[in-house]
Amino acid sequence: MASKKQKKNEDKYSLSDLKTLGHQLLSSRAHINNLPLLLSFITPSTRPKYALESLLSLQSFFLPLLPQLPSSTHSVSQNDPEFIYRTWVRSKFDDFVQYLLDIAICSESNEALREVVLDTLMEFVKVGNGGKFHSAIYHRLLDRVVHSSLDVHDVLLDLLSSKYFKYIDIRYFTYISFKKLSQRIGAKDISDDRREGLDTSGVNQPESSLDLSVLKLYHLLSHIPPLEGSDVKSNYDMWNAAGIFTGKENEKGHTGKQCKDEATNIKVLSPANIAKKMKLRFSKAWISFLGLPLPVDLYKEVLVNLHQVVIPYLSNPLMLCDFLTRSYDIGGVVSVMALSSLFVLMTQHGLDYPNFYEKLYALLESSVFMAKHRARFFQLLDSCLKSPLLPAYLAASFCKKLSWLSLAVPPSGALVIVALIHNLLRRHPSINCLVHQEGGNETTTDIKSAESGADDSTNVSSPSRVKSSMKTGIDPFDDKQTDPLKTNAMRSSLWEVDTLRHHYCPPVSRFVLSLENDLTVRAKTTEVAVNDFSSGSYATIFGDEIRRRVKQVPLAFYTATPTLLFPESDFLGWTFKLKDKDSTAVLDNTSKENGHFSAKRSRGESS
Structure with missing residues (x-):
């Protein structure tokens, strides 16, 4: 009508x-x-x-x-x-x-x-x-935009952020509105009983209109430029000069820490006071937003950028400790992304996080070497293990776990592992025994008695019993153990690194050989920059190889035309029998030459 x-x-x-x-x-x-x-x-x-x-x-x-x-x-x-x-x-x-x-x-x-x-x-x-600034109309505008069916990248959102977020008072009232909008969205989410769609992290799984509202809220919030500074020389553009940052005269007619705008003859708060107010509103807006059930992709994006775009501008960064510790306890990729911000809080703001290294040790899995943000994780891992005050068992557990993972990771991951192990051995001389520790030095009886702490005469075994119970060639390291104290890493050795000397990828074998130095003398070695290898992949390795200038080209020269793809010496101790209709080809290992098995080929007619 x-x-x-x-x-x-x-x-x-x-x-x-x-x-x-x-x-x-x-x-x-x-x-x-x-x-x-x-x-x-x-x-x-x-x-x-x-x-x-x-x-x-x-x-x-x-x-x-x-x-x-x-x-x-x-x-x-x-x-x-x-x-x-x-x-x-x-x-x-x-x-x-x-x-x-x-x-x-x-x-x-x-x-x-x-x-x-x-x-x-x-x-x-x-x-x-x-x-003066009409905050009610502005809040209605933001509320309609956030709860509408507009796309996240709609032209209206881009216009709002590009044309008006440069004004300090608009940013201030935007933070106030965002806190109200976050509380309203959170209340609506609870009233709709949508908590069934959340996992233990509080990450929302299904897509809905509320998810779209949260995405638009984050899009606008992340496009607000940070505060430039709080010094006296800072000048802030204001949409309304007679707004929230206008100073009030006291009884004597003075404005104290307020400065005067000569063009409009309006007394404005000093940049330091403006920065203080902005930080407070910025903090409340972000804390309210992080309390919402975020979609999975958005949750990861927030964690990646949190240490750069949020923590430096909070009035008290420790307010994020609950959010970050919950994220860090989830495990997997989410924990890797939360590590950056958690590390900043621990090193710069005095956060005491119990069992940090146990959780960090649990993150060492083969999947992390293929994660999208693995580069930042390896750099932080190297930084977290840099302290010389780490216990020997802890450094040994990390070193051995990395060595164990080198057998199952891509070549780029093996390069990072070798760099990390090299740095650990250089920083912690007490674990240099892992470089070459002879197997069989400890027996199962010794291990059990050491673990039980018993020293009575009943645990003393005869030499013949000790000799029979020795586990030669068995690695005592428990790779399934999540507690670094119980991994038995100090009883093991880094035999996996020795296998990398014969790795099928030439850069890996070359890198291992280049680091074969006397690590017991720390003055002879320097730490390896992990960031040079942390973002490697098959593509980067291939690109480096084709750009290398090869001085010597390997050639295969045969005095006679070869008849076999692989030489017989590659299969010592093996017997192959190939039967067909006319003949039977037999490879056996019955003869020995110079103490080694040699396979000979014989032909026999079919019976």
């Missing part, structure tokens, strides 16, 4: 008629009835030219009157005709704002018209509250 009426109005009035109606409205109160008529053209379904013409006329009409209009909540209890008139105009202004919001959040509206609508709304925000 409304669309038919709208079409009828568009057929009845031309653009020139609308322009005339606007001029009449601006010229005299006698044409105040033109106001509802012009308002009827401010709809998403109106043709853009008609809506734009009406919008410009109404904007010119309302802007000068806004400081004089009563509040929307003011009740009409006076018989003053002037007051009744202004109250009625105020109600029409509220309708106008509502119509503008409808156009702004409609993705089917003309983009140029939506940009004009946004600018009009922000002009009302600027002077709508008696000449």
